[in-house]
Amino acid sequence: MVDPLLGENEPVARATKTPTLTEHERRYRELLAEIGEIGFIRSGSVAPRFNYCGKPNCRCHADPPQPHGPYWQWTAKVDGKTVNRRLSEREAALYQEWIGNDRRLRALIEELRAVAEQATNLVLDQVVKV
Numbered sequence: 001m002v003d004p005l006l007g008e009n010e011p012v013a014r015a016t017k018t019p020t021l022t023e024h025e026r027r028y029r030e031l032l033a034e035i036g037e038i039g040f041i042r043s044g045s046v047a048p049r050f051n052y053c054g055k056p057n058c059r060c061h062a063d064p065p066q067p068h069g070p071y072w073q074w075t076a077k078v079d080g081k082t083v084n085r086r087l088s089e090r091e092a093a094l095y096q097e098w099i100g101n102d103r104r105l106r107a108l109i110e111e112l113r114a115v116a117e118q119a120t121n122l123v124l125d126q127v128v129k130v
């Protein structure tokens with residue numbers, strides 16, 4: 001059954017339609033707006049650490065060993081060197097929030113780059129046609 005207005009290929013073409021430049025632009029602005037909402041960022045990672053002390057009869061040397069901790073530790077690369085910092089419970093929570101923001105920011109930028117590549121390809125296509 002052929003639609004007299006649309007023609008028989010139209011529904012297929014519509015189903016496989018790639019986003020238009022306008023749609024790319026909308027998504028691009030959305031991503032930029034999301035980036036604008038992100039709080040402070042911080043690099044590195046936070047992980048629990050366990051310690052073994054110097055006292056030979058301590059529980060941390062028992063069998064099975066019961067190490068001290070967990071303590072929270074922030075680790076990051078600063079000028080090519082690995083830096084560690086012992087954190088309080090409160091500091092660890094803050095670092096985790098900021099590090100999460102940083103991860104989110106990088107994911108958004110990655111998507112932003114992908115959308116921009118599609119959009120700029122469409123712009124370039126138009127330049128060639130004119």
Ligand SMILES: [Zn+2]
Nearest residue numbers: 052053058060
């Ligand atoms: Zn110990």
